[in-house]
Amino acid sequence: MFELLPGNFARAVLGQSATPEIVENFNRRAGLDRPFFERFGVWLWGVVQGDFGISYSSLTASSTGDQDRTVASMILPRLENTLFLAAAVAIVAVPLSLGLGLLAALYRGSIFDRVVNAATLTSISFPEFFIGYILMLFFAVQLPWFYATSMIESTTTFWDHLERIGLPLICLVLVIVAHMMRMTRAAIINLLASPFIEMARLKGMPPSRVIWHHALPNAWAPIATVVGLNLAYLVVGVVVVEVVFAYPGIGRLMVDAVVSRDVPVVQGCAIIFAAVYVLLNLSADIIGIVTNPRLLHPR
Amino acid sequence: MSDQTEPFSAGPAEEIMLAARRSRGKFATAMYELGKAPLTAKFGLLMIVLYILLAVFAPWIAPYGEAEVVSPKVYAAWSDEFVFGTDQIGRDFFSRMIYGARNSVSIAFITTVLAFVLGAAVGVLSACVGGWIDQGLGRFVDTLMAIPGLIFTLVLLTIFGTDLITLILVIGIFDATRVYRLSRAVALNIVVMDFVEAARLQGERLPWIMGREVLPNILPPLAAEFGLRFCFVFLTIAALSFLGLGIQPPLADWGSMVRESSTLIGYGDITPLLPAAAIALLTVSVNFVVDWFLHKTSGLRDV
Numbered sequence: 381m382f383e384l385l386p387g388n389f390a391r392a393v394l395g396q397s398a399t400p401e402i403v404e405n406f407n408r409r410a411g412l413d414r415p416f417f418e419r420f421g422v423w424l425w426g427v428v429q430g431d432f433g434i435s436y437s438s439l440t441a442s443s444t445g446d447q448d449r450t451v452a453s454m455i456l457p458r459l460e461n462t463l464f465l466a467a468a469v470a471i472v473a474v475p476l477s478l479g480l481g482l483l484a485a486l487y488r489g490s491i492f493d494r495v496v497n498a499a500t501l502t503s504i505s506f507p508e509f510f511i512g513y514i515l516m517l518f519f520a521v522q523l524p525w526f527y528a529t530s531m532i533e534s535t536t537t538f539w540d541h542l543e544r545i546g547l548p549l550i551c552l553v554l555v556i557v558a559h560m561m562r563m564t565r566a567a568i569i570n571l572l573a574s575p576f577i578e579m580a581r582l583k584g585m586p587p588s589r590v591i592w593h594h595a596l597p598n599a600w601a602p603i604a605t606v607v608g609l610n611l612a613y614l615v616v617g618v619v620v621v622e623v624v625f626a627y628p629g630i631g632r633l634m635v636d637a638v639v640s641r642d643v644p645v646v647q648g649c650a651i652i653f654a655a656v657y658v659l660l661n662l663s664a665d666i667i668g669i670v671t672n673p674r675l676l677h678p679r
Numbered sequence: 680m681s682d683q684t685e686p687f688s689a690g691p692a693e694e695i696m697l698a699a700r701r702s703r704g705k706f707a708t709a710m711y712e713l714g715k716a717p718l719t720a721k722f723g724l725l726m727i728v729l730y731i732l733l734a735v736f737a738p739w740i741a742p743y744g745e746a747e748v749v750s751p752k753v754y755a756a757w758s759d760e761f762v763f764g765t766d767q768i769g770r771d772f773f774s775r776m777i778y779g780a781r782n783s784v785s786i787a788f789i790t791t792v793l794a795f796v797l798g799a800a801v802g803v804l805s806a807c808v809g810g811w812i813d814q815g816l817g818r819f820v821d822t823l824m825a826i827p828g829l830i831f832t833l834v835l836l837t838i839f840g841t842d843l844i845t846l847i848l849v850i851g852i853f854d855a856t857r858v859y860r861l862s863r864a865v866a867l868n869i870v871v872m873d874f875v876e877a878a879r880l881q882g883e884r885l886p887w888i889m890g891r892e893v894l895p896n897i898l899p900p901l902a903a904e905f906g907l908r909f910c911f912v913f914l915t916i917a918a919l920s921f922l923g924l925g926i927q928p929p930l931a932d933w934g935s936m937v938r939e940s941s942t943l944i945g946y947g948d949i950t951p952l953l954p955a956a957a958i959a960l961l962t963v964s965v966n967f968v969v970d971w972f973l974h975k976t977s978g979l980r981d982v
Contacts, residue, residue, distance in 0.1 A: 501970075505962035507914050509921050509937060510955035513944055517952065616829045620918050624941075634830075635922050638837045646837045653830045661825075 423647075432648035436641075451648040455630060459652065462622070462629035465545050466614055469552045474607055477557040481564025486591075488569060497565075500558035508617055512551045512624035520547060548625045555617055560610040567602035571595055601668035608664025612657045716971055723967030730961055733780040741774035763950055766940060775931040776954060782926060783933050784961070786847065787913040793851035794912070795905060798858025803889045803897070805859070806866035813863075820856045828853060832919065841924050850915060854908055861904050865897040906969035910962045917958050933958050 426433060432451035484493045503511070519525050525546075571577065572595065580594045581587075619631030626632075630649055637645035713721070733740065757764050763772035805813040823831075832849055839845045869875060870893060878892050919925030920934025928935065933954035940951040 501966060502963055505910065505966050506959040507917050507921070507934075507955060507962075509918070509934075510952070510959050513937070513941065513952055513955060516944055517949065612827065616827045619829060619833075620921065623922055634833060635924070638833050638922075638924055641837055641840075643837060646834055650830050650834045654826055657827045657830075658825065 427651065432651070433644040435637075435645050436643060451644050454633065454645060455648050455652065458628060458630040458633045461627065462618060462631065464541065465548060465552070465622075465627065465629060466611075466618060468542065468545065468549055469556060469614060470611055472549065473553045473556045473560065473610075476553070477560035477610075478564055478603065478607075480557070481561040482568055484561065484565045485568035485572065493565075496561065500562050503554055503558040504562070508551065508555055508620040509624050511554055512547070512621055515547050515551055516624070519550075545627065548621050548627055551621050551624070552614060552617060556610055556614055559613060560606055563606040563609070564603065567606060568595070568599060571599055571602065574598075598672070600671035604664045604667035604671070608660045608667075612660045615653055615656050615660075719967040720971035723964035723971075726960060726964035727968065730780055730784060730964075733777055734784050735781075737777050737781045741771075741777040743771040743774040757950075763953060766936070772936075772940075772950060772953075775936060776933070776957065778931040779933045779936060779954060779957070782930050783913070783917065783920075783958070786843070786926060787909060787916050790847045790851045790916070791854070791905065791909045791912050793847065794854035794858055794908060795901070797852065798855035799862045799894075799901060800889075801855070802859040802862030803866045803893050804885075806863045806870050807885060807889055807893065816859070817863075820859055823853065823856045824860075829915065829918070832915070833924070836919075836924055841927060843926065843930075846916070846919070846925060850912060854912055858901075858904065858908065862897060862901060865900050866893050869893050869896045903969050903973045906965050906972070910965050910969075913958070913962060 423433060432455065435449045435451055435454060480496060484496050487493055577590060577594055580590045585594075618629065619635060621627070622629040622631040623635055630652065634646060634649035634653075636642075637649065713724075716724075763776065766772050766775065801816060805816050831853060835849045836845065839849070875888060875892050878888050883892075916925050917932075917934035920932045921938045923935065923938060925934055926932035936954040937951050943951050
C-alpha cells in the first residue's frame with residue numbers, strides 16, 4: 381500500500397553515483413519493475429504468512445540472494461526489547477496513575493489535587509526528549525545511579541536488562557502517568573456527578589461503600605478506555621525515548637529506516653505499531669462491554 | 680461549570696452563543712478580563728508575546744547570523760563572545776536559538792492554520808450538508824484517526840522525502856482530522872437552530888450559511904482547540920526534528936539543535952537542554968492561556 385510512490389527509490393537508496401545497471405538490478409530484485417497491484421498482492425500475501433519482505437539496504441550489497449536480510453529477522457529481536465520496555469512501563473504506570481487519578485478526583489479542589497494537576501500539566505507540555513535528557517543529566521551523569529544509554533546484547537540477563545532500562549522507564553512513566561492520571565480524574569469526576577451516586581450519598585451510605593459498590597463497578601469501562609488509549613500512546617512515545625537512550629528497540633529501527641528510506645522495513649514497523657495500537661483500543665472496548673452489559677444492547 | 684454561577688441554566692448552544700458575545704466584547708472589557716486573569720494565564724500571555732517578538736525581530740536581536748560559522752572551535756564553552764558557546768560546526772548557539780524561535784514557531788503556526796482552515800471548512804460543510812457526504816467524510820476521517828499519528832507521519836515522510844512543504848502538508852492534513860471532528864460536532868448543535876433554518880428559508884446560499892450563520896457561533900471552542908492543536912503540532916514537529924526527519928539544516932530549529940548537541944550531555948553540559956526548555960516553556964505558556972480561556976468560555980473541558 382505504501383509502494384505507490386513518486387520519485388526514484390533506487391536513486392534515493394543507492395545514491396547519485398549508481399550506474400544504470402545497478403539501478404535496474406535493484407529495481408528488478410525489489411520488484412519495482414512490476415505493476416503496483418501485483419506488488420501489493422505479493423506483499424500482502426507475504427505479510428499474512430509472516431514474511432515482511434527483504435530490506436532494501438541488503439539489496440544494494442549483492443545481486444544474488446545469499447546475503448539478504450529479511451525485515452522479519454531485523455524486527456523480531458527489536459520488537460522483543462520494545463515489548464519488554466513497554467510492559468515494564470505499563471506495570472509501573474497503570475496502578476500509579478489510577479491511584480493518583482482516583483485520589484485527585486475524590487479530593488477535588490484540595491492542595492493535593494492542585495499540585496498534581498499543575499505537575500501533570502507541565503509534564504504533558506514537555507517534549508519527551510527534554511524529560512529524557514534532564515533525567516540523563518542528573519541521574520546518569522551527575523549522580524551515576526543509572527546507565528545513560530541502554531545497550532542490550534543477546535547475553536544480557538533479565539535483571540541486567542531491567543537495570544539498564546532504568547532511565548527510559550522513568551521517562552516514559554512520567555509522560556504516561558501525566559496523561560493517564562488526568563484522564564482518570566476526569567472520568568471519575570464525571571462518574572461521581574451522575575444521579576445514582578448522589579442518590580447513594582443521600583441515602584446516607586458511608587463514602588467507602590459508595591466508592592466500592594456504586595462508583596467502581598461503573599468505572600471499569602472509562603478506566604479501561606483510559607488505559608487502552610494511553611498504552612497506545614506509549615507505543616508512539618517509545619520511538620523518541622528509544623532514540624534518546626539509544627535503546628535497540630523497534631522505534632529506533634523505524635527511524636533509521638525512514639532516514640535511509642528503506643521502505644520494506646518502515647512498512648513492517650508501521651504494520652506492527654498499527655496492529656498493537658488497534659489491538660489495545662479493541663481490548664479496551666471489549667473490557668468496557670464485558671463490565672457493562674448495557675453496552676451490549678445499543679439503542 | 681458556569682451553571683452554578685449563572686442564575687438561569689443555559690443549554691450548550693446558548694452558552695456557546697453567550698461565550699461568543701463575551702469574547703467579542705470591547706477592548707476595555709478585554710483588558711478588564713485580563714486584569715482578573717490568574718497569574719498563570721498572565722505569565723503565559725507574556726511569554727507568548729515574548730516569543731513572537733523574538734521571532735519577528737530575530738535578525739536584529741541575534742548577535743550573529745543564522746548559518747554563519749563564527750568560530751573555528753566547535754562545541755566551544757560559554758563565554759562573553761558566544762553566550763551559549765558554539766555548535767558542532769562553530770555556529771553561535773545563542774543566535775541559532777533566537778532564529779530557532781522564528782523557524783520552529785512559524786512552521787508550527789502555519790501547519791496549525793492549515794489544519795484549521797481545512798478541518799473547520801470541511802467540518803462545518805459536513806454538518807450543514809449532512810447525508811452521504813457527511814457519512815463518507817466521517818468514515819474517511821475515522822480510518823485516518825485509527826493510525827497512530829507519529830507512525831503515520833513517519834511512513835509518509837519515507838515515501839515523500841523530508842522536505843519542509845511535505846512536512847507541513849502531512850502534519851497539517853493529519854491534524855485537520857481532529858479539527859474536523861470537533862468543528863462538525865459543535866456545528867451540528869448550531870445547524871438545528873431556528874436562525875439557521877430562517878436563513879435557509881430566505882434562500883441564502885451554502886457559503887453564507889457556513890460563514891455567517893454557523894462559523895461565528897462555533898468560534899470560542901475552535902479558538903481554544905487552536906491553542907491545544909498548536910501545542911500538539913509544535914511538539915510533533917520538534918520530535919520529528921529531533922529524530923532528524925523534521926526541519927532540515929541549515930535552518931535553525933530547536934528540535935534538531937537538541938539532537939546535534941546531545942553528546943554534550945555526557946559531559947554534564949546543560950547546553951542541549953536550552954532549546955528543549957524553550958520548546959517546553961512555549962507549550963506550557965500556551966496551555967496556561969488555553970486553560971484560562973476554556974474556563975472563561977464555559978466548561979467545554981473540565982480537565
